[in-house]
Structure formats: structure tokens, C-alpha cells
Amino acid sequence: MRAIWAIAGGMIKELIRKKDFYVLLIFMLVILGVLSAQTFFQIEGISRYVRDFGYSMVMLFSFIISITFAAKQIPVEIESRTIYPLLAKPLSRYKIILGKFCGSMAVSVVSFTVFYAIFISFYTAGGEIESLSLLGQGFIFGILFLCMTSAFAIFLSVFMTMAANVTLSFLFYMIIGGFSSSIKEIIFSSKGVVSVLYGILYYLLPHFEFFDLRVRITHAWDPLPAWVVVSVSVYTFVYCFMLLSAADRIFRRKKF
Amino acid sequence: MQKILSAKNLQYTYESGKSRTEALKGVDLSVEDGEIFGFIGPNGAGKTTAIKLLLGILTPEKGELTLFGQSPREPKTRQKVGYMPEIANYYKYLTPVELLKIYGNIFGINKDLLRERVGKLLELVGLENEANRLMRTFSKGMMQKVSFAQALINDPDLLILDEPMGGLDPFSRMKMREVIQDLKLKGKTIFFSSHELSEVELVSDRIGILCKGHLLATGTVNDLLGDKKAGQSLENYFLNIIGEKI
Ligand SMILES: Nc1ncnc2c1ncn2[C@@H]1O[C@H](COP(=O)(O)OP(=O)(O)O)[C@@H](O)[C@H]1O
Numbered sequence: 350m351r352a353i354w355a356i357a358g359g360m361i362k363e364l365i366r367k368k369d370f371y372v373l374l375i376f377m378l379v380i381l382g383v384l385s386a387q388t389f390f391q392i393e394g395i396s397r398y399v400r401d402f403g404y405s406m407v408m409l410f411s412f413i414i415s416i417t418f419a420a421k422q423i424p425v426e427i428e429s430r431t432i433y434p435l436l437a438k439p440l441s442r443y444k445i446i447l448g449k450f451c452g453s454m455a456v457s458v459v460s461f462t463v464f465y466a467i468f469i470s471f472y473t474a475g476g477e478i479e480s481l482s483l484l485g486q487g488f489i490f491g492i493l494f495l496c497m498t499s500a501f502a503i504f505l506s507v508f509m510t511m512a513a514n515v516t517l518s519f520l521f522y523m524i525i526g527g528f529s530s531s532i533k534e535i536i537f538s539s540k541g542v543v544s545v546l547y548g549i550l551y552y553l554l555p556h557f558e559f560f561d562l563r564v565r566i567t568h569a570w571d572p573l574p575a576w577v578v579v580s581v582s583v584y585t586f587v588y589c590f591m592l593l594s595a596a597d598r599i600f601r602r603k604k605f
Numbered sequence: 606m607q608k609i610l611s612a613k614n615l616q617y618t619y620e621s622g623k624s625r626t627e628a629l630k631g632v633d634l635s636v637e638d639g640e641i642f643g644f645i646g647p648n649g650a651g652k653t654t655a656i657k658l659l660l661g662i663l664t665p666e667k668g669e670l671t672l673f674g675q676s677p678r679e680p681k682t683r684q685k686v687g688y689m690p691e692i693a694n695y696y697k698y699l700t701p702v703e704l705l706k707i708y709g710n711i712f713g714i715n716k717d718l719l720r721e722r723v724g725k726l727l728e729l730v731g732l733e734n735e736a737n738r739l740m741r742t743f744s745k746g747m748m749q750k751v752s753f754a755q756a757l758i759n760d761p762d763l764l765i766l767d768e769p770m771g772g773l774d775p776f777s778r779m780k781m782r783e784v785i786q787d788l789k790l791k792g793k794t795i796f797f798s799s800h801e802l803s804e805v806e807l808v809s810d811r812i813g814i815l816c817k818g819h820l821l822a823t824g825t826v827n828d829l830l831g832d833k834k835a836g837q838s839l840e841n842y843f844l845n846i847i848g849e850k851i
């Protein structure tokens with residue numbers, strides 16, 4: 350356990366000492382600042398844009414941090430040869446994978462919390478705090494989302510370069526996130542064996558869109574029922590467990 | 606004496622696409638408790654490959670291999686092993702202190718002991734003034750020193766050094782030889798590789814000569830040179846024996 354945290358702790362230091370996080374943070378503050386300044390001048394409907402845009406930015410930026418950190422860990426360790434002293438330590442390979450996963454989680458949760466706190470302070474600036482429990486769900490879903498993205502990128506990173514990994518993760522994020530309903534339609538309109546195959550494939554893909562509360566938060570709808578939150582959590586844990594076990598299996602066979 | 610390290614008929618082949626490189630073609634090795642074993646051979650002989658097998662980083666495709674009587678693939682076998690890799694490269698956004706602490710935590714070393722040991726080791730390698738500087742700014746030689754320090758963080762019984770003198774200046778080499786001999790006095794076993802015979806000759810109790818994946822000879826410096834000793838350096842012996850094989 351201590352070994353896993355030792356590996357993860359190194360990644361937090363990396364986050365603090367590299368500029369990726371600060372660039373995104375400043376970018377977000379500027380955009381939200383500009384949008385809110387316009388709300389101040391009472392342009393109709395603008396606060397909804399602040400919510401819509403702000404939430405999307407929080408998710409996108411946290412996604413970027415989580416994917417880039419998770420995707421680079423193992424390839425960079427191999428390329429720079431820091432992996433050798435690590436492999437020689439009394440560590441099982443799965444602990445290296447878990448350490449990298451916990452590190453990616455820690456790094457993305459820290460970033461997400463900062464981004465989300467800024468978002469909430471803009472969101473509630475107008476005095477609307479009626480949907481606190483919805484915002485709470487947004488936070489939980491954000492963390493579950495980062496669990497998925499970190500595990501997904503760690504899994505790809507045991508056999509893919511960082512560039513390929515980030516590209517593929519982005520494609521999944523955009524295609525599955527953006528066109529989920531059309532994909533579903535195609536699958537369910539197909540027939541016979543093909544439809545079964547499509548169905549299996551569809552459920553095997555990582556469903557990043559499950560975690561997207563953008564519309565709900567933008568319109569300040571009612572919070573989700575508890576069973577939805579529980580199901581999505583269970584889905585996340587099962588999916589991440591499968592991804593990480595697969596990553597471990599590949600990593601253990603890897604030749605260095 | 607007890608065998609710390611024993612390898613029989615060790616074989617390893619790298620395969621990448623269609624090309625195959627037989628890096629080790631059946632190597633027998635044994636290192637006894639408390640000795641300094643010098644593992645010499647020209648570039649590409651297979652030294653680093655053998656070391657990766659010893660550390661469980663790679664799995665031998667044939668042969669038997671044990672450290673302390675156990676398989677090096679088992680993590681706990683490596684609890685008392687220190688390793689300095691051939692190319693010293695560590696996380697550039699960390700300081701030496703942070704690096705040593707991370708490794709110390711992986712070994713499960715108690716906090717107070719770890720703090721004390723980190724200080725002592727950085728002093729030993731002469732990095733006490735750079736202890737809290739990011740390694741981004743370190744030269745090759747400084748990285749090498751960090752590398753040596755991290756190999757000692759768990760107070761290992763067996764120290765495996767892959768070309769440890771590589772990037773060091775003559776003074777640092779001398780210093781490292783002294784440290785290696787000190788460690789021997791403390792009862793540690795040291796296995797180190799080099800392509801420079803003069804280095805090995807000075808500190809080793811026994812040496813093994815590796816060439817193209819074959820172990821050509823093992824023994825003490827005296828054994829290997831025999832009565833030809835007068836006027837013949839290990840360097841010449843080495844060139845002769847390799848010459849015969851080629
Ligand atoms: N990762 C690898 N893939 C393919 N061939 C390799 C790899 N590493 C080493 N080799 C080859 O194996 C042989 C032995 O290499 P190595 O063990 O590094 O030798 P040494 O450390 O004695 O210089 C060399 O021919 C080298 O080119």
C-alpha cells in the first residue's frame with residue numbers, strides 16, 4: 350500500500366511542478382471571468398451559457414489532465430529508462446499499474462476539485478444555490494468519470510505511445526460522448542447475429558457520456574434518483590477493474 | 606560459503622519483428638557471500654541482459670536462476686538487492702531527497718530510519734549541497750551519483766552495478782572504488798559489470814569474462830593470468846582470449 354502511494358505521490362509533485370495545470374486554470378478563469386462580466390451587464394440568458402460552458406470546460410480540462418498524465422507515465426518511464434530501477438524494486442508489476450492509476454486519479458481529482466470549485470463559485474455568484482445536491486452529484490460523477498478516463502488511458506499506455514493513446518482517448522470521448530444516441534440507433538436497427546455483435550461491442554466501449562450532467566446542470570433540473578448514481582458507480586468500478594486487470598496482464602508479459 | 610547468486614545454463618534471446626538476437630547462450634554463474642565479482646565483456650556481450658535477468662526484469666527463456674536461493678521474479682527476493690542501472694536517469698521534476706524517499710517507501714523502510722539514511726547516502730556520494738535541487742539541472746555525473754545512492758537505500762546484501770564507473774571522473778571513480786571496498790568489509794556482496802578491465806582488476810575478488818553471450822572464463826585475477834602474470838595485464842589476457850573466440 351505504501352509502495353502504491355509512493356508512486357502516486359511522485360506524480361502529484363509532477364503536477365505541481367509542470368505548467369499544464371496552471372495553463373488550463375488561467376484559461377478557465379479568463380473565460381469564466383469574461384462570460385460572467387457579460388452577465389453583469391444583463392444580457393439575457395448569458396448565465397445559462399456560463400453554466401453550460403463552464404461545466405463543459407471543467408470536464409474537458411480535467412479530462413485533458415487525466416488522459417495526458419495517465420497516458421505518459423509508462424511510455425515515458427520506458428523511454429527515459431526510469432522504469433528499470435523501478436522494476437528492480439521488490440514490487441509486483443500490478444502495484445506499478447495501481448500506483449500509476451492512483452497517481453493519475455490523485456492528479457486529476459486535485460485538478461478537477463479546483464476547476465469545479467471555481468465553476469461553482471461562478472455558478473452560485475448570482476445567488477442561486479437551490480441545486481446544491483445536483484452540484485454534489487456533478488462532483489461525484491466527475492470523479493467517477495476521471496476514474497474511467499484514467500483507467501482507460503493506463504490500459505492503453507501499456508502497449509501504446511502517448512500520442513496514439515491521447516488521440517484515441519479523445520476520439521472515444523468525442524464520438525461516444527457526442528454521437529451516443531445515433532450509434533445506439535444504428536445498433537438497435539440492425540438484425541440477427543450482427544445486432545448481437547454490435548450490442549456486445551457497444552457495451553464493451555467506455556461510456557464516458559454516462560457521467561455528463563451538462564444539460565441537467567445548465568437547466569438546474571432536479572437531481573438524479575439515487576439508483577442512477579449507484580448504478581453508474583457500480584458500472585465505473587467494474588469497468589475500471591477490468592481495464593486495470595487487463596493492463597496488468599499485458600504489462601507482466603512485457604519485455605524490457 | 607553460501608551462494609548468493611547462482612545461474613545455470615542461462616539463455617535469453619531478444620525478438621523484435623523478424624530479427625533475433627541471442628544475447629545469452631547458456632551462461633553459468635555463481636557468486637558467493639561477501640565477494641566482489643567483476644563481470645567483464647566488450648559492448649554487446651550480454652552483461653546488461655544478464656543483469657536484467659538477475660533482477661527479474663526479464664525472464665530467462667531457459668536455465669535456472671536464483672538469488673538467495675529464490676527466484677528473482679518474486680518481489681520479496683529483491684528486498685535485499687540494490688541495483689544501479691547502466692544509464693542513470695531519474696525523474697527530473699524531483700529532488701534527490703524526494704527520489705530516495707519514494708524508493709525507500711517502496712522498500713517499506715521506517716520513516717525515521719529513512720530520513721537518516723537519505724542524508725547519509727547523499728553525503729556519501731557528495732550531493733549534500735544539491736539534495737533539494739530538482740534533478741532537471743543535474744549533469745550526467747551527478748545523476749550517476751544519485752543512481753549509486755538509490756542503489757544503497759535499502760542497505761542491500763547484494764549490490765548489482767551495471768557499468769557503475771561509466772560517466773565518472775577519475776576522482777569519483779576512486780571514491781566509488783573505496784565505497785565498494787568498504788561495503789565488502791561490511792559483508793556485502795557486490796556484482797558489477799564493466800567493459801574496462803583496469804577498473805575490475807583493481808577491486809574484484811573474482812571475475813567472469815563474457816563475450817557474445819558466452820562466459821569464456823571465471824576465476825580470480827591470479828587464476829586467469831596464471832604464471833604468465835609477469836608483464837601481462839588482464840587487458841592483454843582479455844584481448845587474447847576474445848581473439849581466440851573470434
Ligand atoms: N531490447 C533489445 N532488443 C533487441 N536486442 C537487444 C536489446 N537489448 C540488447 N540487445 C542486444 O543484445 C546483445 C547484448 O546486449 P547487452 O546485454 O546490452 O550487452 P552489454 O551490456 O554487454 O553491452 C547486443 O547484441 C544487443 O544489441
Ligand SMILES: [Mg+2]
Binds near residue numbers: 653654
Ligand atoms: Mg550494458
